[in-house]
Amino acid sequence: MSSDPANGQDRILLIELSPSVPNLGRFLVMPRFGLLAIASVLAEKTRYRVKLLFEPYTGPITPEYVAAENPRFVMLNGLTTTSGENEAFVARFRELTRGTVPVIAGGEHASMFPEGARRYSDFIFAHEGDEGVLALLEALEQGDPLTRDSLLSRVHGLHYRGPDGGWKFNAGAARVKEIDYRYDLSVVEGAEQASKRFRTACMPLQTSRGCTYCCSFCSWLTLYGKSGYYVRPIDDVIHDIVHTVEYTGIRDFIVTDNLFAGDPAYAEELAFRLKRAFDGREMKPRLTVLMRADQFADGPGALSDRLIRMLSEAGMANVSLGLESISSTSLLQMNKKADLPMYYLASERLRKHGIGMLATFVAGFDGDRYEDVLNISEFADRFGLFTSQVYARSITTGTVDELLNGQRILHGALDRYKNGHGVWFMPAQMLPSELQHAIFESCFRFHKKGGASRKLALRAFQSIWAGMQPHYEALRRIEREILVPEGIYRESVTGGYMLASKVLNVLYTDEGRYGDFQTRCSRIFLESEPARRTSPVPVMQGNAALMA
Template identity: 25%
Template sequence: MPNIILINPSPNAQATGLNESSVWPPVGLASIAAVLVAQGYATCLIDNNLERMSVDEVLERTPKDALLIGVSLNSFAYDSVRKLCELFWTKRPGTVVVLGGPLPSVAPELVLDNFACNGVVRGEGEESLLHLVRNIVARRPLFEGVSGAAWKDQATGTLCANPVKRITDLDALPFPAYHLLPPLSRYKSRSRKRPIAPLVTSRGCAHGCSFCSKDIFQRKVTFHSPHSVLSQIDWLIKEFGVRQLDILDDNFAMDRKRMEAILDGIIERGYNLAINLNVGIRSEGLDENIFQKMKKAGVFKVAFGIESADPGVLELCNKKLNIAVLSRAIAMARRMGFIVYGFFIIGLPGETEEAFRRTMRFAKDVKLDIANFCLAVPFVGTELYRQVERNGKFLVDTRRDLNQGFYSGAVFFEYPGFTKEDILRRYKAAYKHFYTPWKQLVQLSKMRSVSELLWYMETGFLVLRNMVFASAKSK
């Protein structure tokens, strides 16, 4: 019987505007579980983001004598996790309940004030959860020496917090415990081959964009070595029959020498994989030679985090982007037959009508296959949040109970120079003017599998549904 339960929660029941067409296994929780299993602790991993059970059904899967229940928490699961914690607190009184993930990491006091739990863990969880479990077993003070732990002093109610210690040797971690999850075949993204497995080859981000939090990782990046990455790929293929890799970290192309070593290793193995560079990579350092290696390794899609093509908007959000270099990289990628994505954010500070039109002209001129337009969300802990606090007006409390996602048609704030109505109009216009009927036909012609076609149709339906929601909100 497992005595440690790790839970990836479902989003809030009323949440709209989330990307439901792509669902990956919870890599972070699976990595934590792997560390605990390697040390002999019976561990259960519940992915309710996939299974969508009720809180009562989740409770039924947690044994009454569990030592620890750990729940990952992001802003979109605020309400569902709060209900879960209340249930655990009353129905599992002898069990330690801790929260980790994005929201506890950047706003521990907010979480401790609003959730029934013993405490939170900020930052990476592998070593912290192991230390915490050992404290429970040895009957030591619960959070003694636990990296990143934060809790309320029972006598005074004051916040107590341990410093966060980064994991510097990612290669020393065991591979994620995917055997504790539902079959990989149940997860989905834009797939040319199945089953798919996510691959995270680094942690952190060296850049300072205002819409991402830097409170924990402090712009410091840690990497898995090429040998470690290739060993994990070998293991995924051997143990799970994986045929497609979705690379989910922003830093895959950051160190060219490392990236080439990984690509060369995949090519030498002759695995005939499909590889999806799913998140936005940087365009610096990309040339025809590296694109050729990507092609040989099986990469079929590349994505770039662009956000805006307007220099003023890029400066205000501290996005260091050379538009000329990016344009050349996109042109090369298209010429060599890759599916090319661009990620854009509508409604960032400084976005004027001209800035918006400049971004739309860029998206069309470089002939992106897919342009992903999302609305700016000022998450707590980000510089964007602080910018809105100083100079703007919140329309949605993004600290808690966030029921609307990037694609919901909800405008989260107003800023000098634009109103809610301006942003909704631009958001609808972006999709309407980019996705012409001809563009849709061209994209359909690039589908290479039934699952890829089904993904495209589901994504299109979600975009259309969100446009209807956006229209309703604007009335």
């Protein structure tokens, strides 16, 4: 692949900016695995000089610094919560470079909200970019416009401008079935011995992509574009762990799989190989993995005690269980296929093997009342979790939930608050602001109990809640000025407010009225927003595993 080192333009910079409003991920010093994978692919398979800039490692990343590096291309991680930061950054960068440096975006925001990502990028990758990025760069190096446009049209999942300046999208996502990359952390500025500078330093790790389930609220299908569950070569996974420990000193890994150990035979081989790789070493890895409760209960797909023990001995220190709800009605609506007895059986088996437990919950489904969300804290304490994370139902783009309930989205909510905790839809059995308050109150109640491990998470949630106040006040104003006066929410006979679905559905079928309703909501969200600086959020130091 060609480049022109004579004028310095043989460099690709990959950039991850920090969000101005924190989420739990901001309290872990951990780069996103997508950028790490793409940077490693580029370092191995092209002749470009590759550098990944991760703001917690480097300090503030300015457009002036990046422009002075004279890059051939800039790649941005399109995280929804940093879309505003990305937009401001790229606007200034284009001023400095006169728009001569192509900006390429990928990741969550780019895949799910490409219309928004167009504000800060020239090319947008939806879904997986491991293979497509090489084809894109080859096309961009072509001098002939016709050849260039022809090659661009063949890159799956690419949004780009055609010769007429209009945006095009190459539909038809192609899943990467043979995942082929190995971390090269030497391209990550500041990564060497990062553990000595950050006590909460950890590293993402991927062993598989996709899932074998399809819960109604989950966004994995939107992110990958197609169904399918594919595992990485075990040699590559072991390499990433060993390389990370040796180069950065980091031993805490957050496994980013949607479903870890979805292939039990693969998981068994991985456990065997990982344990053997660290035999005789003093520093051994600690993995926090995302799994389902039914993987630890009786029934099809459940892991054997032997395999659980092998994984524990290989370094699986914590399991994050996607419990989602303690309401049977909500679990049915999610298509979760789980119940509370299954959850307790899973907890018993994990405790038996000395594996720590944390859990995620999704609040705001139609079976949830305000007190149900608060009661998650009591359930989590009895269950034996060391961290309980309550997120908001988001009615995500491309999901079954959006198809059935898209009219309940409150449009205009700012991207910076879409951090997993923010409410931007209309729940059935409480006002949006009540759900927003209940989510944090539940987390506060749980983490105020117990020792230091919970107190660290408590401070993180308190910081997030403080940052969410403009959004919370916007929800309350929308309720006062629109939702209650116009009968979209009505007071119930038992007290509190309930969504009047028939009123909302009539409104939704009137395109003009519904458009005006959403315009008014958008204006309130915007008017509630204070002037902001975009400086990075300070990193809270503590034990990485406790914050996972």
